[in-house]
Amino acid sequence: MGYPYLALTRQERQEMLSAIGATSTADLFSDIPREILLQENLDLPEPLTESELVRHVRKLSDCNISLDTHASFLGAGVYQHLIPRAVYHLANRAEFVTAYTPYQAEISQGVLQATFEYQTLICNLTGMDVANASLYDGATGLAEAALMALAITGGSRVVTFESMHPDYRVVVDTYLRAVDAELVVIPTDQGVADPTALEPFLGKETAAVLIQQPNLFGLLESASEIGARLEGTPTLLVACVNPISLGILQPPAAYGADIVVGDGQPLGNPLAFGGPSFGFMATRQKFIRRMPGRIVGQTQDGEGNRGFVLTLQTREQHIRRQRATSNICTNAAHSMLIGTIYLALLGKEGLREVAIQCAQKAHFTAERISALSGWELLFEGPFYHEFAVQAPVPWPQVNAALLKEGIIGGLPLAKLYPERPEWENALLFCVTEARTADEIEHLLQVLKGVK
Amino acid sequence: MPRQNEFPLLMELGAPGRRAYLLPQLDVPARPIDELIPSPYLRSEPAPLPELSELEVVRHYTGLSRRNHGVDVGFYPLGSCTMKYNPKVNEDLAFLPGFASLHPYQPEETVQGALQLMYELEQYLCEIAGLQRATLTPAAGAHGELTGLMLIKAYQEDRGEGHRDEIIIPDSAHGTNPASAAMCGYKVVEVKSNDRGGVCVDALREVVGPQTAGLMLTNPNTLGLFEEDILTISELVHDAGGLLYYDGANANAIMGKCRPGDMGFDVVHFNLHKTFSTPHGGGGPGSGPIVVRESLIPFLPVPVVERREEAAQAGASLEEIPSQFFLDFDRPKSIGKVKGFYGNFLVLVRAYAYIRSMGPEGLRLASEDAVLSANYLMRGLSPFFDLPYDRTCKHEFVISARQQKAEGVTAQDIAKRLLDYGVHAPTVYFPLIVEEALMIEPTETESKAALDAFLEVMFRIAEEAKESPQGLTTAPHHTVVGRLDETQAARHPVVRWQQGTEEGTPNDHR
Numbered sequence: 018m019g020y021p022y023l024a025l026t027r028q029e030r031q032e033m034l035s036a037i038g039a040t041s042t043a044d045l046f047s048d049i050p051r052e053i054l055l056q057e058n059l060d061l062p063e064p065l066t067e068s069e070l071v072r073h074v075r076k077l078s079d080c081n082i083s084l085d086t087h088a089s090f091l092g093a094g095v096y097q098h099l100i101p102r103a104v105y106h107l108a109n110r111a112e113f114v115t116a117y118t119p120y121q122a123e124i125s126q127g128v129l130q131a132t133f134e135y136q137t138l139i140c141n142l143t144g145m146d147v148a149n150a151s152l153y154d155g156a157t158g159l160a161e162a163a164l165m166a167l168a169i170t171g172g173s174r175v176v177t178f179e180s181m182h183p184d185y186r187v188v189v190d191t192y193l194r195a196v197d198a199e200l201v202v203i204p205t206d207q208g209v210a211d212p213t214a215l216e217p218f219l220g221k222e223t224a225a226v227l228i229q230q231p232n233l234f235g236l237l238e239s240a241s242e243i244g245a246r247l248e249g250t251p252t253l254l255v256a257c258v259n260p261i262s263l264g265i266l267q268p269p270a271a272y273g274a275d276i277v278v279g280d281g282q283p284l285g286n287p288l289a290f291g292g293p294s295f296g297f298m299a300t301r302q303k304f305i306r307r308m309p310g311r312i313v314g315q316t317q318d319g320e321g322n323r324g325f326v327l328t329l330q331t332r333e334q335h336i337r338r339q340r341a342t343s344n345i346c347t348n349a350a351h352s353m354l355i356g357t358i359y360l361a362l363l364g365k366e367g368l369r370e371v372a373i374q375c376a377q378k379a380h381f382t383a384e385r386i387s388a389l390s391g392w393e394l395l396f397e398g399p400f401y402h403e404f405a406v407q408a409p410v411p412w413p414q415v416n417a418a419l420l421k422e423g424i425i426g427g428l429p430l431a432k433l434y435p436e437r438p439e440w441e442n443a444l445l446f447c448v449t450e451a452r453t454a455d456e457i458e459h460l461l462q463v464l465k466g467v468k
Numbered sequence: 469m470p471r472q473n474e475f476p477l478l479m480e481l482g483a484p485g486r487r488a489y490l491l492p493q494l495d496v497p498a499r500p501i502d503e504l505i506p507s508p509y510l511r512s513e514p515a516p517l518p519e520l521s522e523l524e525v526v527r528h529y530t531g532l533s534r535r536n537h538g539v540d541v542g543f544y545p546l547g548s549c550t551m552k553y554n555p556k557v558n559e560d561l562a563f564l565p566g567f568a569s570l571h572p573y574q575p576e577e578t579v580q581g582a583l584q585l586m587y588e589l590e591q592y593l594c595e596i597a598g599l600q601r602a603t604l605t606p607a608a609g610a611h612g613e614l615t616g617l618m619l620i621k622a623y624q625e626d627r628g629e630g631h632r633d634e635i636i637i638p639d640s641a642h643g644t645n646p647a648s649a650a651m652c653g654y655k656v657v658e659v660k661s662n663d664r665g666g667v668c669v670d671a672l673r674e675v676v677g678p679q680t681a682g683l684m685l686t687n688p689n690t691l692g693l694f695e696e697d698i699l700t701i702s703e704l705v706h707d708a709g710g711l712l713y714y715d716g717a718n719a720n721a722i723m724g725k726c727r728p729g730d731m732g733f734d735v736v737h738f739n740l741h742k743t744f745s746t747p748h749g750g751g752g753p754g755s756g757p758i759v760v761r762e763s764l765i766p767f768l769p770v771p772v773v774e775r776r777e778e779a780a781q782a783g784a785s786l787e788e789i790p791s792q793f794f795l796d797f798d799r800p801k802s803i804g805k806v807k808g809f810y811g812n813f814l815v816l817v818r819a820y821a822y823i824r825s826m827g828p829e830g831l832r833l834a835s836e837d838a839v840l841s842a843n844y845l846m847r848g849l850s851p852f853f854d855l856p857y858d859r860t861c862k863h864e865f866v867i868s869a870r871q872q873k874a875e876g877v878t879a880q881d882i883a884k885r886l887l888d889y890g891v892h893a894p895t896v897y898f899p900l901i902v903e904e905a906l907m908i909e910p911t912e913t914e915s916k917a918a919l920d921a922f923l924e925v926m927f928r929i930a931e932e933a934k935e936s937p938q939g940l941t942t943a944p945h946h947t948v949v950g951r952l953d954e955t956q957a958a959r960h961p962v963v964r965w966q967q968g969t970e971e972g973t974p975n976d977h978r
Contacts, residue, residue: 064827078566080581127536291572291809351749
C-alpha cells in the first residue's frame with residue numbers, strides 16, 4: 018500500500034538505486050551489523066488513513082473533559098484566559114510553523130524580527146534590560162536562572178520559600194542536585210515569605226533567592242523588602258512572575274530583581290494539559306553574556322538595511338560545547354510567537370484590563386465563598402487572582418459535587434503539599450476574566466449545597 | 469523613513485488609544501483596584517505595550533511570515549534537523565478541544581483519553597528503540613540528554629559507583645552532548661574519529677575505565693555514517709561499568725531497520741520534532757522523550773503514566789474500565805522532575821498521530837527512502853564537491869567546499885547563494901572535524917523531482933564558484949535583506965527596541 022507522506026514512487030526508487038550503483042535498498046544498510054539488522058516489522062499498530070486516524074484520535078479526545086465545555090477554577094501555573102481568534106490564525110501560518118531555528122537569517126527575518134519584538138515586550142513588561150528568546154517553560158526557566166546565578170556568583174546554594182510552586186521547586190532541586198548545589202526551602206506558615214527568615218542564609222555561599230510573585234497561593238510576597246535585604250549582598254534576586262499580572266503589578270525591576278523568569282502560557286497559549294508553553298527570562302544588562310538560550314540582535318546588511326540575527330552565540334552549546342552557559346538548543350519559539358501576537362493584540366490597555374478583571378473577579382469570588390458558612394480563607398493578605406480556602410468537608414466531596422454540575426473545582430493543596438496536614442482540605446481557586454458572573458454564581462450555589 | 473526592504477517593528481506601529489481586542493464588560497461589581505491590592509504592589513503606569521488595530525496586527529505578522537522560509541515554502545535540507553513534511557491533519561488533531569483545552573491538574577478521570585494516548589505513545593517509542601520504559605517529559609533533544617545523563621548518574625550512585633565522573637563523547641558529536649554532560653556535573657572526555665568517520669576504537673580503549681560513567685553517541689553519527697563498530701564499542705563501555713547514551717537526533721535513518729537497544733544502548737532520546745514529523749515552529753517547542761533499559765526504570769522522572777493491573781491484563785477499553793490510566797508520582801528512586809507537568813503534550817499528540825498513520829512498514833520505508841535520497845544526492849554532488857568520507861551514508865551526508873575555498877568561495881558563501889534559489893541552506897561548518905562542511909539531509913518526504921532540482925542548483929553554484937565567485941561571496945541577492953553583519957550584532961548587541969532610537973541603541977555600555 019502507499020503512504021501519503023512518502024514521495025518516491027517504486028519506479029523512482031529503482032532509478033535512484035541504479036544511479037548510485039546499488040541493486041536494492043538492502044545494499045544501503047549493509048554497514049549495519051547483521052546480528053542487529055531487523056528481519057521483521059516492528060510490533061506497532063497497522064497504519065490508518067487520514068479519515069480513520071481522525072476518527073480514532075477524536076475518540077480519545079472525546080474521553081477527556083475539555084474546559085471549553087466545563088467552567089474551571091484551576092490555576093497554579095496554567096491559566097485559562099480569553100484568546101483573540103487572530104492569535105491562532107497568525108501564529109499558525111505555515112511559514113512560522115514549519116521553520117527550523119533561524120540559522121539562515123536572510124530567509125528567517127519573520128521569526129527573527131518577531132523574536133526581537135518579543136524580547137522588547139518582555140523587557141517592557143518586567144522593566145529589565147535584556148531578555149532571551151525563550152526557554153522550555155517556567156519551571157525550567159527558574160532552574161536555568163538558578164544555574165545562571167550559581168555561575169555568576171560562584172555560590173553553592175540557592176534559597177527559596179515554601180510558597181514557590183512545589184513543582185517548580187522540584188525541577189530546580191533536580192537540576193541543582195546534578196551539579197551538587199543545595200536548594201534550601203524556607204517554610205511559609207502564613208502563606209507568604211518572611212523576609213527576616215532569610216537572615217541566616219545571607220552570605221556568599223547563597224547564589225540566589227528565588228521568589229514567586231504572586232506566589233503559589235496567589236498571595237503577594239513582600240518583594241520590595243526581600244529586594245532591599247539582598248541589596249549590597251552578592252546574592253541575586255530571582256523573581257518568577259505571571260506575565261499577565263504585570264498588567265497591573267509592579268515590574269520586578271522595581272523591587273530589585275536581577276533575573277526575572279516565568280511561564281508564558283497565560284499569554285495566548287492553550288492549556289494543552291500543561292505543555293507546550295514557553296519560559297521567559299530577562300536580566301540586567303551586565304549579565305547578558307551569562308544568559309542561557311538564544312538571543313536575537315539587530316544588525317544591518319551591506320546596504321544598511323535593518324535586519325535581525327541570532328547573536329552572542331559564543332555563549333551557546335554549538336560553539337562553546339561543555340563551557341556553554343546552558344545546553345539548550347531547541348526552545349519554545351512558536352509558543353513564544355503566540356505570546357508575542359497575544360500581547361500585540363491585547364496592547365497596553367487590553368493587558369491592563371485583563372489583569373484588573375482577573376483581580377476583580379477573584380476578589381469577588383473569594384469574598385462570596387468565605388461568606389458561606391464553614392468556608393474560610395486559608396491565608397490573609399493581599400492576593401491577585403488565586404486564593405486558598407478551607408472547605409468544611411473533605412475536598413473530594415466538594416470537587417465531586419462541582420464536577421456533577423459541570424464545574425472543575427479548585428486545586429486541592431493536599432496534592433501539592435502532602436506534608437502539610439493542616440492544609441488537607443484547602444482548595445486553591447483561580448478566577449480569570451474568562452469566568453462569567455453566572456459561572457461564579459453557579460459555583461457558589463453548589464458550594465453552598467455541599468454538606 | 470524605513471528603507472525599501474525594511475519592515476517596521478511592532479513598536480513602530482499603531483497610535484495611542486487604538487485597540488485590537490475588547491474584553492466583555494466586567495460582570496461583577498467593580499471596586500477601585502487599590503482597594504483590592506495595596507498600591508505599593510501596583511505599577512504606577514501601564515506597561516509600555518503597542519496599541520494597534522486588529523488589521524494592523526494581522527498585516528504585520530502576515531508580512532513577517534512572508535519573510536520566512538519553512539518546509540511548506542521550499543526544500544529544507546538542513547542536516548541533523550530532519551526537516552520532513554509536517555502533516556496537516558496532525559495540527560488539527562492537536563487542536564481538538566479534548567486535548568488543547570485540558571488543564572494539567574484536572575481530575576484523572578476527566579483526562580483518561582490523554583493518558584491513554586501518552587501510555588500508548590510510550591509503548592510505541594519503546595518498541596522502536598528496543599527498550600523497556602520511557603518518560604515523555606523532556607521538552608527537546610538537549611533536555612532529553614540532560615535527563616538521560618541524570619538517570620545514568622542516579623544509576624551509578626545507586627550501585628555505589630557515584631565516583632564515576634566522566635562522560636566520553638566523540639569529536640563529531642552535537643554540541644549539546646558535551647553541554648548536557650557539563651550541566652550534569654560530568655567531565656567530558658573527547659574521543660577521536662577514525663579515518664572512516666567512526667569512533668576510533670583504539671582511542672576509546674585508552675580513555676574508557678573505572679572513572680567512566682557513560683558514553684554518548686549518535687548513530688548514524690553527524691557525518692551520516694553508521695558506527696560499524698557499535699557492538700565492540702558498547703561491549704567496551706559496558707565491560708568498564710559505563711552506560712551507553714543514544715542521541716536520537718539521527719534516528720530517521722534507522723526506524724524499523726535496527727534498534728538502539730539491540731546495539732547496546734541503555735538510554736535513548738528521540739526528537740519527536742525531527743523523526744516523528746512534529747513541526748519545529750521556528751525553534752520549538754519540540755519534545756525529547758527518553759527510553760530506557762530495565763535497570764534504569766526506577767530513576768525515571770515523575771510522573772510516569774501507568775495502567776491499572778486489571779485493565780492492562782484485560783486490554784480493556786475506557787468504556788469497560790473507566791479511570792484505568794493514572795499518573796504515578798510515588799517513585800522513591802526517581803531523579804525528580806525535569807519540567808513542569810507532563811511534557812509537551814500537544815507535540816506528543818502529533819507524534820502519536822504520525823506513528824499511527826505510518827504503521828510499522830511505513831516507518832521502515834520512511835527510513836529507507838530517507839537513506840536512499842541522501843545517497844542519491846551524495847552521488848549526484850560528488851563530481852563537484854569533495855566527499856571527505858566516501859562510503860554509503862545513512863539519512864544525511866557531509867560534503868566539503870575545500871575545492872571551492874581554493875577559488876575564494878566558502879561553505880558559508882554556498883549556503884547564502886542557495887537562499888537565492890529558494891532553498892534553505894544545509895547545516896554549515898558542522899561537524900567540526902570536516903573543513904568547510906556542508907551537511908545535507910533531504911528526508912523521505914521530498915520527490916525525486918525536488919532532489920534533482922537541488923542537484924541542478926548545486927551544480928550551477930559549483931560553476932559559479934569557478935566563473936564568477938564574487939556573485940557567491942556577496943550572496944544572497946534575492947532575499948528581503950542582504951547578507952547580515954553578524955560580527956556587528958555581537959560586538960554591539962542591540963537586543964530590544966527603544967523609543968526614540970530608530971537605529972536602536974547598543975545595549976552593551978562598555
